[in-house]
Amino acid sequence: MDTLTERYVQEVVRRIPAASREDVGRELRATIADTLEARDEPDRAAAERAVLTEMGDPIRLAARYADRPLALIGPDLYPTYVRVLTMLLATVLPVVVLVSMVADLVENNDLGGAIGSGIGSLITVGAQVFAWLTLAFFLLSRYQHRDERARTTAWTPDALRPVRRADRSTAAPVASATWHAALAVLLVWQQLALPYRAANGDRLPVLDPALWSGLAWPILLGLLALVALDLHRAFGRVRDARSTVGYLVAEAAFTLPLAWLVWDRAIFDPRFLHEVNGTWTAPAAWYSGAALIILAIGMLEVMKRVREGRQAGQGC
Amino acid sequence: MVHSIVWRVDTAEAIASQAQELRRGTVVLACLALLTTPQYGYALLETLDAAGVAVDGNTLYPLLRRLEKQGLLTSEWNTDESRPRKFYRISAAGAAVRDGLIGEWHDLVDTIDRLTKEA
Structure with a gap:
């Protein structure tokens, strides 16, 4: 019999x-028939459809009969999984990722290619870790016995980490x-040491030497001013509107010329580009994209400082 | 300055969803209370529905089997009528659990009464 x-x-x-x-099947048939009968609907096919729709997705119902969780990884294993x-x-x-990048760099002596292989392994290895771990936990949550599950999730407060002091911490300004x-040192070093052979x-610099009769100076001064302001933020006692304005000026001095x-496409030494890329030239879109990212980061930094400045002002 | 966010709450919807949470556990107690006389799945669903205990068939039928597996209910196929039906009734263990749950229920009502009177 092939009914719905x-x-x-x-x-x-x-x-x-x-x-x-067999038992569930028999009971389910009887129950559906009882429900149908109680409907007292002349159109039997439509009634049957309605009753089955109310019973809902068979996968969900079967999971309820089997007392199985309707989740890939059940709530008891989820914390451990994360x-x-x-x-x-x-x-x-x-x-x-680091090992694959270094190996690629040693083998081919090509920074661009190494970055590419780094990104590649980041994606593939990340996806592999995610997929295999998820599979392992899925199998565990399906086949583990109930009281064993309770044991694996036993959690004690010892696992708690000390609270990070978000407010007025010195770690973030020092890192900044x-x-x-480091950026300022690199900027000067690449010109003095001519690191590329x-x-x-x-021996060649990485950036265009012509910058030193122009826009390299505001960038360098902006960076140095940012270092000073960061140190002041970390160890100084007073924070006022002046330091926020200082950040705005320094960040602008550093970011705007760099983005421009x-x-x-005037940032790199053409000879260096020729050595690295050969006849290939990076598409203009890459440069515009990078410039936009630099601008966005600069704006975010300024916004963060403005917000902190306002909070500090209100706190006092 | 203290920031505060006020969400617009649909009261009726909030009550409905919280009430569903409240009722969830009571279905078991209602089943145990009703099954002193043997009943089959659909008839029990109707009785519960008439008594105001809202529960869907796709929740109730698996629940009955689970209670049976836990030894709180016993079941028997009745083939006297044209359609064979599985009848459930409460076991001795189920009756003990039911009495315990009724005690818990009264405690809960007392507690909430006390709390809401003070408020």
């Missing part, structure tokens, strides 16, 4: 343990100062 009810019952019972299939996933993504992934200082033995040079 029969199809529905089959869909449910094939998803529950074999031992109870912890392990975060741990793996934060430790294994960077190591693998270090970053700006061309095929013909010439990248946009104008």
